Amino acid sequence: MRTSILKSLKPDIIVEMLEMAVAFENWKKVIETADILYQCVQSIYEEWQYHKAMKLPIPHVNLERPLVYYFGLSHLMGGMAHQNQGAYEQARECIYKYAELGWMEDLKEEDNQVVEEFRFLAKTNLYAVDILSGSIELVEEYVAFLQDNLEEILPGLNTILQAALMYHLDVENILHTFAEQIDEFGSYEDAENVSYYYSYCYHLALCYRKYDRLQDAVGLTMQAMHLANQSGNDRNFKKCTALFESLREWATAEQINEYRQMLMQCLDEYETDKHFIVKSINE
Template identity: 55%
Template sequence: MRSSILKSLKPDIMVEMLENAFLSENWDRILNTSDILFSYAQCIYEERQDLKSKGLPLSLGVVMPHSLVYYFGFSHLMRGIAHQKQGHYNQARECMSKYADLGWLDGLDEEGLQLVEEFRFLAKTNLYTLDILVGKTDQLEEYVVFLQDYPEELLPGLDSILQAVFRHVMNVYELLRTFAQQFTEFGESREEANPSYYYNYCYYLAVYHKRAGRHSEALECILQCIILAHKSHNDGDFRNCMALFESLRDRATEEQIRQYQEVLTAVLE
């Protein structure tokens, strides 16, 4: 894409497009848009380096809402997420290595240096996730310590661990008991930073309990899922939850069936 076209783009609009594509799970769109955002950031960086070499003020170049390192980091971050969701783990790891090390950028101010550290932390977090997903179970104990130190990462972290359980032979029952209180608090507060993580956790946990023969625990998780899917108006998730509940209906208590029917009634109203 020509530099004149790139410099005319609005980077924050591209960031918003990437966030919307993430919510709709459109991974191909994320790959395409993140490529454009990276090209934009690279173009502006080269322009600034040219101005600097000529002794001209940077104010002659494009002015952006955020530090330039933000757009470099965000483009690599979103591209890595898309590759991971598509199962392209080597490409995802390559993206992580790029936003883990953004200190090479010239002229970083205080905001830029802070962003470098934030992206380095995100890379560390996401690398743990990737290692667990590909079956590096030797990382599990270290990852648990990390989650205890950074509880804000707990929901997406346990979500990833439960996904890995279905791909690899892993016994995480005691691990889940370790964090049981925190998840009770998540469910009671209803103030999750990302409700989709809480839904995914409950759904995968329900399947995990069902496979282990813990039907009562599975049904409690399914009921949580049904409520969350209804509130988020996600018909696909709601249907999945219904199917899972019906597969265990004969194991449900009268109270669990009553709660289930209450949600169904609410949907019809």
């Protein structure tokens, strides 16, 4: 991308675009946008270094976070997208890049805190990528890591459940280990944790279906459907609908009625939105 274009871009606007692409699980767009963010902040950094070397005033750029944060985020988001596409080697390469951001010059205390945060994220995400790519011998070590870092339990259990589906692992003892924390998942309200909780319910439902715990699978599918609807994620809602239909004969009459009500609610919302759009156009 040309330097003139990069200079016109604002890193925080690109971050918003990244977050939107992640919300829609458009992983190709996430990778493209993460690369644009990297190029943008690299251009800013190079310009700062040039002005410093030439003993010129450092150009001011309005940033909400330290510049090192945007470097780390570009690699973090790219790695997340590759991981969700099953491209684990590319994800691992991204992780190595944000595992050590101390190469930047003139880092202040605030910057070093960001470096440490990304170093920690690299450690937990490397566990995830290694386990998902087949190193299941790391699961026990990963569980011990999660016990020491309770804030990582929800995304960590997502990783373990996905690995269980891929590599036929028995995770009942692990779920029992974190039973107290799992009971708290439903109280989370922020968008990131709601998304993780959806994924937890959905993947656990798949595990239960695989091992013929079909009524449990139905209950978790309903919970996942509610969470997908709550977050407005149509793609995930469709996945839950398909999963529920595969389990319909094991659902209770009450669950089927609840399922129908959710579908009717979605239909009503669609018709309301359509009416609003048509009305706005006519006006």
